[in-house]
Amino acid sequence: MGWLPDPVERLLEVALVGELTVIGRNGRPIMHPLIPLYDGEKLYLHSSTLFSKKLEHIKRDPHVALALTDPVAMKGNPDRATIQGTARVIEDDPHKDWERLILDLWRAKEPSIDDFLKARVALPLFFERAVIEITPERCLYWADGETDRAPIKTQAPKAEAA
Amino acid sequence: MTAMRSGAVPAHDPTATDFERLAMYPHVIASWVDDDGYPTSVATSLKADAVAGTVKLAPPAGMKIPTDREIGVMGSHIRPQPGIGYDQRRYLQLWGRTTDGTTFTPVRAWGWDENETPFFEYSERSVPQSRRYLAALSKEKGRTIRPKLSPFWLVLRTTRLPFLTATAVPVLLGIAVAATDGAFTWWTALLTLIGGSFAHLGINVTNDIFDTLSGADDANTTPTQFSGGSRVAVYDLVSIRGLVWVALALFGAAAAIGLLLVAITGSMTLLWIGVAGILVGVAYTAPPLKLVYRGLGEIAVAIGFGPIMLLGAYVVQTGRLAVEPMVLSLVPGILIALILFVNEIPDRRSDAEAGKRTLPTRFSPDVIRTGYLVAAMVAFAVIGVGAGIGLLPWPTLLALAAVPIAFRVHSGLKVHYDSPYTLMAVMGTNVNLNLAVGGLLLVAYILTIAVMLIGA
Numbered sequence: 001m002g003w004l005p006d007p008v009e010r011l012l013e014v015a016l017v018g019e020l021t022v023i024g025r026n027g028r029p030i031m032h033p034l035i036p037l038y039d040g041e042k043l044y045l046h047s048s049t050l051f052s053k054k055l056e057h058i059k060r061d062p063h064v065a066l067a068l069t070d071p072v073a074m075k076g077n078p079d080r081a082t083i084q085g086t087a088r089v090i091e092d093d094p095h096k097d098w099e100r101l102i103l104d105l106w107r108a109k110e111p112s113i114d115d116f117l118k119a120r121v122a123l124p125l126f127f128e129r130a131v132i133e134i135t136p137e138r139c140l141y142w143a144d145g146e147t148d149r150a151p152i153k154t155q156a157p158k159a160e161a162a
Numbered sequence: 163m164t165a166m167r168s169g170a171v172p173a174h175d176p177t178a179t180d181f182e183r184l185a186m187y188p189h190v191i192a193s194w195v196d197d198d199g200y201p202t203s204v205a206t207s208l209k210a211d212a213v214a215g216t217v218k219l220a221p222p223a224g225m226k227i228p229t230d231r232e233i234g235v236m237g238s239h240i241r242p243q244p245g246i247g248y249d250q251r252r253y254l255q256l257w258g259r260t261t262d263g264t265t266f267t268p269v270r271a272w273g274w275d276e277n278e279t280p281f282f283e284y285s286e287r288s289v290p291q292s293r294r295y296l297a298a299l300s301k302e303k304g305r306t307i308r309p310k311l312s313p314f315w316l317v318l319r320t321t322r323l324p325f326l327t328a329t330a331v332p333v334l335l336g337i338a339v340a341a342t343d344g345a346f347t348w349w350t351a352l353l354t355l356i357g358g359s360f361a362h363l364g365i366n367v368t369n370d371i372f373d374t375l376s377g378a379d380d381a382n383t384t385p386t387q388f389s390g391g392s393r394v395a396v397y398d399l400v401s402i403r404g405l406v407w408v409a410l411a412l413f414g415a416a417a418a419i420g421l422l423l424v425a426i427t428g429s430m431t432l433l434w435i436g437v438a439g440i441l442v443g444v445a446y447t448a449p450p451l452k453l454v455y456r457g458l459g460e461i462a463v464a465i466g467f468g469p470i471m472l473l474g475a476y477v478v479q480t481g482r483l484a485v486e487p488m489v490l491s492l493v494p495g496i497l498i499a500l501i502l503f504v505n506e507i508p509d510r511r512s513d514a515e516a517g518k519r520t521l522p523t524r525f526s527p528d529v530i531r532t533g534y535l536v537a538a539m540v541a542f543a544v545i546g547v548g549a550g551i552g553l554l555p556w557p558t559l560l561a562l563a564a565v566p567i568a569f570r571v572h573s574g575l576k577v578h579y580d581s582p583y584t585l586m587a588v589m590g591t592n593v594n595l596n597l598a599v600g601g602l603l604l605v606a607y608i609l610t611i612a613v614m615l616i617g618a
Contacts, residue, residue: 016242021193021201021234029193029201029234033253049309050288052295067191067203073240084200091299095310112247121315122387125292125397126285128309138200147205150224 002041003156008068008081008141012038016109017073020045020132021065022057022087030057036066037105043083043134044102048126055089055130062086064134071145080145084138091130098129173272176256180271181212183254187237192219192266194233208235217256217266227263235266251276280583286383293398309399320370320394320408321363327593328467328501329362330355331600332494336475338607339487342555342614345479350423354478357419358471361436364412365443365466370395371405372447378516382509384582388589389505390512413440423478432477439470457519459506460499468495489548493561493603496541497596500534504571504592508582531575538568541599557606564598571595 002009018036021029032054037044043066047055058064064087071078090097106113120127140151184190185208193203204225209218217235219227227233238253254273260266274284292309300307311319318324337351373379374395382390394400400408420436442462445451453462472491473483503521506513507530510522522530545561548554574588 016248017238017240019191019193019203019236019238021203023195023199023201026232027195028232028257029195029203031191031193031203031234031236031238031253031255033238033240033251048285049292049295050285052291055295056298061199063195063200065193065201065203067193067205069189069191069203069205070238070240073242080205082203084202092303094296094299094307110247112245116247121311121319123282123285124311124315124319124399125289125309128292128296140202140204142205145205147222148220151204 002038002136003154004083004136004139005141005152005154007079007143008083008139009038009040011068011074011077011079011081012036012043014075014077015068015073016075017070018045019067019069020054021067022054023061023063024057025060030054031067035106035110036068037102037109039105043085043136044105045132045134046098046102046106046129047132049094049128049130050125052130055091055132058087058089058132062088064132066134069145078145080142080147082140082151083134083136084140085134085136087132087134089130089132094128094130098131101131173270176215176268176271178212180254180256180268180273181210181215181217183273184208184217184235184237184256185210187239187254190217190219190235190237192222192227192233192235194228194231196228215267217268219260219264219266221264227260229260229263232257232259233266235268249276251281282583283384286385289380289396296398309397311399316394316399319392320367320400320405321412322366322392323363325366326359326362327597328498329358329471331498331596332467332471332491333358333475334604335490335494335600335607336472336487337479338604338611339472339484339490340476340479342607342610343480343484345481347479350426350478351475353419353423354475357416357423358474360412360416360419361440361443364409364416365440365446366392367405367409367412368444369447371402371409372449372452373516374402374405376447376516378512378518381515382512384508384512386508386582386586386589388586388593389508389582416440427478427481429477429481431481431483432474435470435474435477439466439474442466442470454518454520457521457524459518459520460503463502464495464499467498468492486553489544489553490558490603492544493541494596494600496537496544497599500537500541501589501592501596503530503534503537504575504589507575507579508585527575527579531572531579534575535568535572538571538595542568545603555606555610557609558603560606561599561602564595564602567591567595567598 015036017033020032020034024030034045065084067082069080137156139154142151189205190208191203196202204222206222207220234257236255240248241250252275256268256271258268333355370391373391379391379396424433446453446462468491476487506520507522513520514523545558549556549559571592578585
């Protein structure tokens with residue numbers, strides 16, 4: 001079961017874009033806007049092999065953070081949150097794995113994906129994808145998105161953080 | 163601007179434009195790696211000073227932006243379009259350090275704005291990254307991991323099947339002209355259509371092989387559904403070896419049908435037409451002739467899809483050459499060469515880079531547009547004059563109804579010449595021009611045959 005605070009779960013349910021930060025080769029933080037998916041326990045992001053440098057970074061250092069900051073991408077919800085955690089890349093079969101693992105979650109958030117999938121032949125490599133599964137470990141939450149006030153910090157129960 | 167890393171859109175030293183653009187985002191996200199080794203991000207506001215080369219960040223409460231390590235600052239914007247997807251995608255990321263936790267001095271920048279680099283172009287620029295990633299993954303997993311497509315789409319894409327209309331028009335016209343001369347056998351007509359199609363698909367695959375080997379397809383980052391080749395080898399959906407086998411199979415099938423037709427008709431003329439057709443098609447990109455690299459690509463296509471296809475189909479039925487099909491063949495020859503001509507426009511930069519001397523690489527947009535209209539009008543003039551002097555049956559004048567389509571393409575070229583993706587609609591209209599003229603000419607010949615049958 002998930003432990004993220006309710007307001008953060010609500011953000012995750014509507015978020016069409018979040019900013020994933022991975023750690024680059026020289027310890028530099030590198031951000032990527034991506035659509036975040038959430039199954040009530042883990043976060044899922046996904047990446048085409050076309051834009052796969054982030055996957056290489058995660059495999060080298062799995063520590064990541066996902067920021068939810070833009071009210072436009074949160075259907076007007078002004079809250080903000082940053083979720084830190086450990087990621088693993090699921091890439092055994094970039095052609096099919098992601099469909100089995102996340103297509104339903106993706107479709108629920110972005111129904112137009114089915115139309116894009118029908119046109120898979122037009123841009124085949126875009127649909128060769130790896131899944132980034134994030135186990136949340138720490139969370140910073142700003143009610144009303146006001147970062148001039150200190151965030152509410154929560155942490156995963158010990159067993160989950162492991 | 164100094165490129166600092168390879169990639170679809172290279173990183174660079176921050177410019178004044180970067181500061182101006184960053185300042186336009188309503189908020190930015192500051193990110194750093196915390197003492198526990200996790201990235202931390204926080205939204206904040208900013209004030210950019212392009213002259214000083216600094217960004218003043220509003221300090222987030224309860225957190226301290228570190229001064230002893232590099233941090234990232236990103237502005238990001240996207241507009242969700244419910245039920246459609248997204249638009250207005252852009253982001254800009256800067257890296258550097260702060261001296262006091264608020265004054266940020268970036269030293270490198272990277273970003274993407276789909277208004278400047280459309281998503282499809284950005285994706286094409288990223289193909290080498292996909293190949294590197296899958297190669298490394300294959301090594302890691304100890305098995306080959308390649309991109310895939312369903313067999314149906316793979317065959318369609320590899321052979322560029324929809325382009326077969328370019329074969330159907332001249333072949334059907336050749337058969338129709340022969341029928342007005344009283345020669346028509348349905349099964350040899352069908353074999354001609356199938357054999358011609360195999361040859362055309364074989365030529366398509368061969369051209370892809372040589373365009374991939376020459377680097378022309380790799381260099382092309384703005385392919386469209388009408389231009390830039392099949393890209394199956396560029397995407398590693400099919401290996402070059404696989405394409406060679408596909409081409410050999412298609413040419414083998416075409417040759418078998420062609421030889422069968424030569425045996426049936428006993429016409430050596432047909433044999434030479436078939437051999438010439440395959441040679442011209444292969445030599446389009448293949449060494450030693452590489453016609454498209456010598457400025458002869460459009461002529462080669464006009465000959466291949468005009469006289470060779472149409473006369474070949476006529477000879478199968480009649481066993482001889484004649485003036486009427488020769489003259490009529492100029493029409494699809496010109497119009498199909500014009501399909502190539504317009505489809506070469508978005509490829510002109512990568513073609514020039516690869517050494518291809520297509521007309522759009524050699525002449526200005528004005529010359530190309532005028533050339534298009536002149537050539538299209540010559541095709542219509544052939545019909546008008548041909549019918550006028552009684553060489554072609556008078557119902558062929560019906561095809562002149564398609565003249566406005568040529569003007570629509572000409573107008574579209576004025577507006578969309580420099581935009582590969584909006585040019586697609588123009589390219590589609592240009593394909594329709596050939597179909598419309600070909601279709602109307604077929605109707606004309608069917609009417610002529612009907613009149614002959616009624617008269618008989």
